[in-house]
Amino acid sequence: MRKNSIKNTRVNTEVQRELSNILRGGIKDPRVAPWTSVVAVEVAPDLKTCKAYISVLGDENAQTDTLAGLKSAEGYIRRELAHRLNMRNTPEIRFILDQSIEYGVNMSKKIADVTKGMDQKGDAEDAE
Structure with a gap:
């Protein structure tokens, strides 16, 4: 088989x-x-x-x-x-x-933090 x-x-x-x-x-x-x-x-x-x-x-x-x-x-x-x-x-x-779910959650958190930082940086540049 x-x-x-x-x-x-x-x-x-x-x-x-x-x-x-x-x-x-x-x-x-x-x-x-x-x-x-x-x-x-x-x-x-x-x-x-x-x-x-x-x-x-x-x-x-x-x-x-x-x-x-x-x-x-x-x-x-x-x-x-x-x-x-x-x-x-x-x-x-x-x-x-199996820690793949935990790994995925951590990666999603890190991506969200990075995109939130980019959004705040973009808002600060727009205000100038």
């Missing part, structure tokens, strides 16, 4: 959807932040392993606590995934912190 096959894309989408539902409603660990989202999922073509990229809204401490909580709940999450999806193999999940 090719890496970007239709079947693999469909499996990635289904695993991401169910993983999001499990994280939203099933995890009772207080270390897992309430604003945790699954950004992307990559299931290996042999359906044995899975990389789940998660994003956590919060500081660095909340991010590390959430990763620790998810790693400790990995067995429960995998069992729930097996119950919800009809797959031959339930993949072993590895959670990876």
